[in-house]
Amino acid sequence: MKTLIISILTGIFLFGTNSNNGLMEIEGILYSDMGNVTIKSVDGNISEISRIETQGKSEELFVAPGLIDVQINGYMGVDFSGPGLTIEGIRKATKALWKVGVTTYFPTIITSDIDRIKENFAVLAAAKNDPEIGKSIAGFHLEGPYISPVKGFRGAHLEKYIKLPDWKEFQEIQKAANNGIKLITLAPELEGAISFIQKCVATGVVVSLGHHNGSAKDIQQAVDAGAKMATHLGNGCANEINRHHNPLWPQLSDDRITPSIIADGFHLTKEEVRSFYKVKGADKTILVSDALDLAGLPVGEYTRGERILLLTENVVKLPKENVLAGAASPISKCVGVIMDYTQCGLRAAIQMASTNPAELFSLKEIGKIEPGKRADIIQFAMVNGEMVIHKTFVAGELVYSKQ
Numbered sequence: 001m002k003t004l005i006i007s008i009l010t011g012i013f014l015f016g017t018n019s020n021n022g023l024m025e026i027e028g029i030l031y032s033d034m035g036n037v038t039i040k041s042v043d044g045n046i047s048e049i050s051r052i053e054t055q056g057k058s059e060e061l062f063v064a065p066g067l068i069d070v071q072i073n074g075y076m077g078v079d080f081s082g083p084g085l086t087i088e089g090i091r092k093a094t095k096a097l098w099k100v101g102v103t104t105y106f107p108t109i110i111t112s113d114i115d116r117i118k119e120n121f122a123v124l125a126a127a128k129n130d131p132e133i134g135k136s137i138a139g140f141h142l143e144g145p146y147i148s149p150v151k152g153f154r155g156a157h158l159e160k161y162i163k164l165p166d167w168k169e170f171q172e173i174q175k176a177a178n179n180g181i182k183l184i185t186l187a188p189e190l191e192g193a194i195s196f197i198q199k200c201v202a203t204g205v206v207v208s209l210g211h212h213n214g215s216a217k218d219i220q221q222a223v224d225a226g227a228k229m230a231t232h233l234g235n236g237c238a239n240e241i242n243r244h245h246n247p248l249w250p251q252l253s254d255d256r257i258t259p260s261i262i263a264d265g266f267h268l269t270k271e272e273v274r275s276f277y278k279v280k281g282a283d284k285t286i287l288v289s290d291a292l293d294l295a296g297l298p299v300g301e302y303t304r305g306e307r308i309l310l311l312t313e314n315v316v317k318l319p320k321e322n323v324l325a326g327a328a329s330p331i332s333k334c335v336g337v338i339m340d341y342t343q344c345g346l347r348a349a350i351q352m353a354s355t356n357p358a359e360l361f362s363l364k365e366i367g368k369i370e371p372g373k374r375a376d377i378i379q380f381a382m383v384n385g386e387m388v389i390h391k392t393f394v395a396g397e398l399v400y401s402k403q
């Protein structure tokens with residue numbers, strides 16, 4: 001608490017921020033129209049946005065809604081799918097994410113032993129109710145185990161735990177998660193997938209197609225059944241595919257599908273990102289980090305569960321399968337990369353990293369800077385095309401301040 005008060009006081013004198021008695025005030029260049037504004041919040045919600053004169057500050061600081069990452073496997077050494085997951089670990093990961101501008105995220109559990117999946121979701125469900133970090137956890141993402149077992153398409157998921165969709169089993173997992181699973185990634189070509197998708201959608205779970213080799217017909221049936229996303233489009237796919245008949249074209253051509261993409265500069269080529277963006281546009285694209293817990297650690301070889309992973313400067317690889325296992329950068333990196341690759345503006349990049357996921361998951365209180373929205377706000381500079389976070393607020397409370 002003492003450090004919080006000190007940092008708030010520092011904020012008043014050095015950075016033009018004020019925050020006390022449930023009131024908060026912050027200045028910056030509004031990401032959506034580049035005008036200078038003061039944003040005020042009362043009791044955690046934005047109360048007022050007023051235009052101000054430019055004050056000739058030495059560094060341009062922008063303000064935007066906090067970033068929302070719906071696919072993140074862990075952070076700072078804390079693996080959401082790993083053994084011995086604790087609330088303390090999740091607290092550590094959440095605080096580290098605040099430093100990189102993420103105010104809301106979906107901890108993602110990948111294909112594992114079903115008992116482990118349940119155990120970890122139970123811990124995550126407790127974290128979601130935690131008074132300190134719970135506001136930053138809006139739901140969970142289950143990636144697998146109902147995905148393609150085929151090499152390449154399964155990516156770094158362990159084949160022995162991959163299985164056919166099982167509604168009863170999923171309900172048990174959802175129960176362990178206290179109904180917190182809001183997103184599931186699965187393969188539409190699996191036996192029973194279509195009726196499974198219908199059931200998920202009926203219970204409010206968003207279905208995303210990923211790690212699959214679905215035909216055009218499989219994909220159409222899945223979308224007709226209510227699937228509306230494609231998970232990390234262009235990844236979770238074999239290196240060699242048929243040029244006419246592959247999962248990419250149907251997912252690109254169907255306007256009902258919003259893809260998530262890992263625009264970290266390494267998972268997709270510049271041309272892929274540009275092409276996906278030209279087809280789907282800023283309204284129908286979501287940025288995700290797909291970061292592994294190794295993000296932020298020194299490069300080298302790490303054992304994670306039953307997998308040996310290689311962390312390089314930029315990505316995490318699974319050498320045994322010659323595939324990427326995940327990313328080593330937070331979503332804030334992807335904001336800078338997509339602006340560079342597509343020449344889109346900050347407004348569009350933030351839309352893809354905050355507004356769109358908020359809308360797709362009906363998180364009505366976040367994802368925009370408007371009166372009445374929760375004051376989840378980031379203040380940042382763009383330095384050599386990269387976001388540098390200066391301050392992060394969650395529900396009007398300063399949770400990170402640079403320096």
Ligand SMILES: [Zn+2]
Nearest residue numbers: 143155232236
């Ligand atoms: Zn994946």
